[in-house]
Amino acid sequence: DAGVIQSPRHEVTEMGQEVTLRCKPISGHNSLFWYRQTMMRGLELLIYFNNNVPIDDSGMPEDRFSAKMPNASFSTLKIQPSEPRDSAVYFCASSLVGGRLETQYFGPGTRLLVL
């Protein structure tokens, strides 16, 4: 299996621009997580989907952030407009909820720099 795939791996943009991060979960997994990692705040859960439905988006910072999961094999995290404080590493993870061990498998992350 290819594992969780994220794109782009690196993104540099200017403040005010729209940023779209993409994720392909592991085939057969039914849950998807978006995390943000910064030195100051560590690893934060932004949103969690189960069977393509957002279950918990309480970690989404503000209205500038939105996430979608149109089907079981694709999800996006969009920031519009982006701000310098959004600079971070964004991880997507997937798991099989309902299995014996609901381990989360992480993608390599997208390193976002907003200038």
Place this chain on the structure above:
Amino acid sequence: GEDVEQSLFLSVREGDSSVINCTYTDSSSTYLYWYKQEPGAGLQLLTYIFSNMDMKQDQRLTVLLNKKDKHLSLRIADTQTGDSAIYFCAASRRDSNYQLIWGAGTKLIIKP
């Protein structure tokens, strides 16, 4: 609220054993995990332990769980330079096994 705590840094000599500690607050956590993050990479599941176990061994890794004290440790025997990474402790939440409470991560530094 629910919390997982770890020290931020651990420095050991190559060849020695490393012991990374973690405490958690949710006594109902079913699974406890150790993830490893190498520089510039994502998090990789290293090992896990079920809450009704005291110990789990996997090659150079030994996980000890003291459920009474809510203390989890990861021991790496014969630490190698390739073990340099950040190690995250995570506990499953009381209301869902699929949402995890994460520690801040312990950076393991290997001295030659």
